[in-house]
Amino acid sequence: MTATMTFRNLDIEPEAPVEEWGVAGILTALERGGITQWRAIAAAVMADPWGRAARQLEQALTCVDADSGFDESGVVYTMRQVVTNSRSRAEADERRAVAGRVRDMVDRSGLAAGEFASCVGTSASRLSTY
Template identity: 50%
Template sequence: MLQFRNLNISPDAPVAQWPTEAVQTALERGDLDDWRRIGAELRRDPWGPIARRLEEVLSHSRPYGVAEIMEGLLERARAGAEAAERRHVAAEIRRAVSESGLTSTEFASSIGTSASRLSTYLNGKVVPSATLMLRIRQVAERSRAVA
């Protein structure tokens, strides 16, 4: 059973509340259940405080076998989050094009890009820059106001 020494937090507390020393203790002296809890927190927030604490711990402590597993968990959690974000952006762009009442070619032209480039945004292969995303929203809003 995991125990934290010299910490004012219990191992039963939510992982999101664990300080860096608790994460290190869990990696070095914890078991599969403790590591699963850390993994669940990484999936919930792959760039959050626990992910940052894990990176800090792994930069100077390499618990045998656990370090590689945790790095893989973090990498997969971030890749999954990025894929979800790409899908979300693509859906927002599809909605903007649809609500604008313009054809894809007309919409692409009005945001200053080609129809083929817009297609890569619509299917999530490419994520537009923040400024282009603003332009997409502005064109959709203007088109709705005219309609």
């Protein structure tokens, strides 16, 4: 049987979207929640690595006292990794998308890569970094 987490002094239920929990709600979930709440936080951060939930999680993580003995489960470390890894993955996805668009534009132009680079005001070597 799993324990149900409740928010004290907050006018929101744990079933609400994580983005609506606020820093206090996320902090409560880190300290008193369980895998259900931690998964919800991680999913919200992975869905939008620079979004509201991710920024609130970052703030909540700064409030957790590392010396308090709270993080025996490793949840603070794990949540920091969720933010870092989600952002790294999103950045890599964005780089791949840009590279794909650049390759598509070069192909559609009918020009050689060097000629295309010259037309858009960059060097062939710089264009190749995409």
